[in-house]
Amino acid sequence: MADMMELAEPAAESAGLLGSDSAGLLGSNKNGLDVPLGARDAPSGATDDSDMQAMADQTYKYGFVTEIEAETAPKGLSEDTVAFISARKQEPAWLLEWRLRAYRHWLTMSEPRWARLSYPPIDYQDAYYYSAPKLKNRPKSLAEVDPELLRTYERLGIPLREQELLAGVEQANVAVDAVFDSVSVATTFKAKLAEVGVLFCPISEAVHAYPELVRRYLGSVVPYTDNFFATLNSAVFTDGSFVYIPKGVRCPMELSTYFRINAAQTGQFERTLIIADDDSQVSYLEGCTAPKRDENQLHAAVVELVALDRATIKYSTVQNWYPGDEEGRGGIYNFVTKRGACRGVGARISWTQVETGSAITWKYPSCILQGDDSVGEFYSVAITNHHQQADTGTKMIHLGRNTHSTIISKGISAGRAQNTYRGLVRIAPRAAGARNHTQCDSLLIGDTCGAHTVPYIENRNHTAQVEHEATTSKISDDQLFYCRQRGLGSEEAVSLIVNGFCKEVLQKLPMEFAVEAQKLVGISLEGGVG
């Protein structure tokens, strides 16, 4: 198919995916996948169930705008913008230098177009790159936080647990580092985490508080040369979360960050860095919502995970950013680079994502399995409705011996949406005994949407085992009628059937997210059946 040719990317952009330690092993450094091996591309199944089509309106539940004075950098991108951001954050010189190197490299790059996504050209000069709520000083407590902001979170149902916090109630077990338009306004539970030595704070703060850790690991998984969007992020990232779990510590609570994009035309450039030292464990939850906007908003985040010997990182995302209206107007452009390195022996990184929002999703949370016996997992639900487009998947790069990876991807398309799974399993020559199991299931609702599966397998070790299973199905009239005959409305029926389809993935989410995610599945497909 024509689009498979577009997958090939210029070799010139290949730099060390792994930073210094194994550059060159992985020819491609992008989240894109450069070798079309074993590609299968299933076009939209022609279905005859036109009665299930009739996409109706669904109002974006979280479409409201918080009115807070923002201090905004001048429009456009330049070295001055980069310097403005760095100065605003009072960053050390080395970080400014790093940002500027990224910016200069970015100028030499061009936007990748190999994904099965279509959107008008993005004018990077027509956006604001920094917008911070005006606060004279950093809030010392939630009481100092703008009440308007807290109300916004409340409407989102974000568990800031302010009463518990202020009263010092002990049973609360979720720490929230809330990112509101680029600046973390409230970091909670820090003290409790500090007791066990866990560091959890905005990355802008970590730059000052833990400069050695940041300097050592920032860009070590996703180098500033990595890909167009990650490089842009490296130049202009504003804030994000920093987590360090010391040796032997099992993080006593789920860590959670909520991202919001609020100011109009402000790109959101989050940068998250999580380091799990030897024998440690952490579970990190990321939830995203954005208020409704007419214009597309760019989001280009970078998440880097580092798991050392026998460490476990579980990273869960529920993303329901504004997907645009039913005509495809507006919505978030989500170009995200997420990558974890299992650096240590027996390390484990598990990505779980439920992607229901954004007009465009370009996202491939990946694992580099360097340590022997390390394990990578990717569990994904991607739901697209109306004119949404998702091109998402993962890369499992097996470098160490006896490394294992599991990929379970569930794609659901409705309306006129296009949903692509794109994944790479690469077994390096040294990775004896490596194993991968991949399962990609696509579900179609109606006959105007598309599901595409583009798996790549590169195996350079004869002792490795790689399995790939894929199915494409649609919600049948029989299933719908069966449910409705039992009393379920058609939307409730679709929600039930889709939740069943996604069950294997949803049950990987922490309890707190699982319930929300199940509801989101229903909400995002509302109006999906006639």
Add this chain to the structure above:
Amino acid sequence: MTVSGTVIGEASTNRNGNGQEGNMLDIDNLQVGIGARAILKGIDLHVRAGEVHAIMGPNGSGKSTLAHVLSGRDGYQVTGGAVRLDGEDLLTLAPEQRAARGVFLAFQYPVEIPGVANTTFLKTALNAVRKARGEAELDAMEFLKLIRRETKRLGMKDDMLRRPVNVGFSGGEKKRNEVLQMAVLTPKLAILDETDSGLDIDALRVVAEGVNALRSPGRAFLVITHYQRLLDYIVPDHVHVLAHGRIMRSGGPELAHELEKRGYADYGVAEAAA
């Protein structure tokens, strides 16, 4: 028998009472087609609460079409006639609305829903129906109690509740599962569409016992079957022979035995009745 449209007016004042002549279900001159092809060519059928009516007929006679039209399945055109449940026009209602009014169809081929546990499905369905009826939804404990009681009564294993709806179920398990749903949803009118198909004699007996346990003065059954053998276990009050889209003959249980001996040949169908 003729029924005019004015009955609708009566019905609206008589929702909880019965419709015409105290019937629960009134089917009058029902004509149904698929595309240009006429399938049902004027069906008249009147069912009182507590009665069991068997609809027998050869393949292609329109039996399943009748079941589907009564329960609201898409793909059929009603070209004439009327169907009323307790005087209320059924044909204008969506399938889930009919379910809420108490129409239940036990499927000939129960549908698989991967990943959805049987209990989840049952609970969602029951609460949807209860909500539509203005009743309080059951909480998890109440539901569990109900479902335990019913599965025990039907001799079903608990693990069938945890398994995804009908996935990997044997033919007998699927049909028993239909009866379980019926027991939980407590319909007013239960339509059994070829419930005996694909069942061996032991499974048939179990399913029939389950159905018999649900017979009650307030509930009516339409038992649709090709063969007489199901009616050995679910003994009907009335038997109707459906052929060529019409009810050719009505009678008591003895009519089923006659059909078993003589087949449907008398009705212009060259086929043995089993």
